[in-house]
Amino acid sequence: MHELKDKVVQITGAGRGIGRAIALAMAREGAKVAMAARTEREINTVAEEINLAGGTAIAIRTDLMSESDIKKMVYETEQAFGPIDILINNAGVLKLAPVTEISTSMWDELISVNLRAVFLACREVLPGMMERKSGRIINIGSMAGRRGYVEQGAYCAAKHGLIGLSKVMALETQRYGIRIHVLAPGGVLTGLSEELRASRGNENEDAWMTPEEVAQAALYLCTQNGAAMTDELVLRRYESEPWR
Numbered sequence: 001m002h003e004l005k006d007k008v009v010q011i012t013g014a015g016r017g018i019g020r021a022i023a024l025a026m027a028r029e030g031a032k033v034a035m036a037a038r039t040e041r042e043i044n045t046v047a048e049e050i051n052l053a054g055g056t057a058i059a060i061r062t063d064l065m066s067e068s069d070i071k072k073m074v075y076e077t078e079q080a081f082g083p084i085d086i087l088i089n090n091a092g093v094l095k096l097a098p099v100t101e102i103s104t105s106m107w108d109e110l111i112s113v114n115l116r117a118v119f120l121a122c123r124e125v126l127p128g129m130m131e132r133k134s135g136r137i138i139n140i141g142s143m144a145g146r147r148g149y150v151e152q153g154a155y156c157a158a159k160h161g162l163i164g165l166s167k168v169m170a171l172e173t174q175r176y177g178i179r180i181h182v183l184a185p186g187g188v189l190t191g192l193s194e195e196l197r198a199s200r201g202n203e204n205e206d207a208w209m210t211p212e213e214v215a216q217a218a219l220y221l222c223t224q225n226g227a228a229m230t231d232e233l234v235l236r237r238y239e240s241e242p243w244r
């Protein structure tokens, strides 16, 4: 899969979970990976793992709730590696509460990290991609962008919004040869889904997807060129109801 050799990939939320798995998978394919998250220890550890294995990675401490941090993230990535070829908006946060009990600060955080940060990062990288007439963005969506789930009001609102934003960006950038994908998994075994799994009585963990399975799908999207195009790739747990 040498299409990814030396490609510059910016991945948010790459310190753990799905983002970490995507970073490792991209680096194995020879991409230059710039990872962003708040917890420096985690992104530094992933960067070290990649660099020790002969890959190329940097870690950039970023709070995606901050517009200036997002601008700095893109600037530092491009200073280190050159123009971003692939942006993977992966970082996310999930907190559970019925709508009547969602605090304003919880609402603001979930909308800010899951949706506003995606808009800000895309607005930062798209002009360069449009000028170069190439580029790819993968927005990590969710089943919660397609359906409603109790106690996930803010999360569902953000993930539905992500679909709307992705549709518009795809329309606006198609003539520049840019590809905008949404990768929408169901339940994945990560820290983000811990509270949810506990609320469902910690059902069989083997039935939950691994971050590596999602990373495999991201690799597929990143190497899809030519006449074929996947707008949204939905990954459901095998045990969940087909076609929902």
Ligand SMILES: NC(=O)c1ccc[n+]([C@@H]2O[C@H](COP(=O)([O-])OP(=O)(O)OC[C@H]3O[C@@H](n4cnc5c(N)ncnc54)[C@H](OP(=O)(O)O)[C@@H]3O)[C@@H](O)[C@H]2O)c1
Residues within 6 Å of the ligand: 012, 013, 014, 015, 016, 017, 018, 019, 036, 037, 038, 039, 040, 042, 062, 063, 064, 065, 089, 090, 091, 092, 093, 113, 140, 141, 142, 143, 184, 185, 186, 187, 188, 189, 190, 191, 192, 193
């Ligand atoms: N796990 C699932 O079941 C599942 C299902 C469908 C979709 N998804 C989506 O998949 C994506 C990754 O989730 P995951 O399950 O891998 O979650 P995770 O293991 O909790 O990792 C989330 C990542 O996002 C980062 N992040 C959170 N808030 C941030 C902020 N303010 N600024 C910068 N980075 C921030 C975290 O780093 P710091 O805390 O260090 O900042 C961490 O690296 C999310 O978009 C999520 O909605 C997950």
